[in-house]
Amino acid sequence: MRKFKHGLHGDAGSIDFVQVIVGLIIVGAACVGTFQALQFGNNQLNAQMRYRSAISIARSYVEYWQGRIHADSPTMGEMDGNLLTAPGQARNRYLLDRRDPLTDVDDIYCDVRYGKIVAVPNAELGTNKETGKTLTSHFVIRVAVSWIEPSSDKGYQEQNVVEFQGSMVPASF
């Protein structure tokens, strides 16, 4: 019986071929998982950089309209906004992220729109003697920047939107 047990457990101190292969497969799988996690982290950081750029673009657009309201009054047509303009028009399109510097194919562009510039009345200011309308205290500007994130594992293109709001009074006020 002892010899039988010894015979069966004779190679208990060593590793056989199958165990080595299984070990290698497990280590390989762990490495692949680690690299995928690093890649995911890198993609998330890139997405955050794009988000920050989009905020900067939105803020610049609001600054433009604030300047217009303050010093160079917009026309009635301009006050209506451009939400209905066809997407990708040059005026609305800004480069968000160049990505690979060796090619332009993967560049990401964003679309910038602004909504109707709304006059906010303030009853405390009184009314216009000629028109009888309540006087305006300030104007509100809303800007939306949208872009499509590079295709992810989700299988569909994800659209991101950043909205920015500002207000301004004309210098004549």
Added chain:
Amino acid sequence: MKLLERRCGREDGWTFIEATLSVVIMAIMVLGLTIVLMAFREQLDRSWAVRVMDQYGNDVMEELTHDLRNATDVTVRPSGSNTSRIDIKYLDPIRHTILLTSRYRADLRNSRIEKDGRALDPQFPPRDMGRGESYEIVQFTLTPYGTDTPNLLERQDSFRRNEKFLNASWDIRFKLRYNRLAIEEGENNWSVEKEYFNRVYVRNMNLVVQNGITE
């Protein structure tokens, strides 16, 4: 029992082919892992450097934008190699009758932006850069709206704007480049350039507070 012992005994150890195959497979795996690790290490280093650059670019833009928003007057002078020297006048926040000046300029030799003679961020560029790594300021300009823009419609729009708007609307463009030169044979040089842009309307330039608040 002897037959059983002999059969169990034959299971001991490795055959030559098993040993050879194991060594070959392990060698391939280690080689593959090393190559992937080296490539990823390079990718990680590049990614880190780009993020350091991005953080600095955004910091400079935020600081300059904040100062411009509170400015009463701005003077821009060319400072060589696509950079500007920017003088920003603003009211003293405590005594509103005195005008103070902040000066921004690009120190191209040290690749940093200076405000009033001091580096805006003492940590940039990083001191522990590797061989072949460097940052470069490609552009640091403050231009009136529509003067320096890749957008043709903005340029056309600027011709329709009045003087008051154009005198107070400024575009800040700050371009940084990160270079990574090849150290060993077979490697390629790598660089990435990022542009940071902000538009600022300096509202105080069109208000009576330009010369101070006395009441």
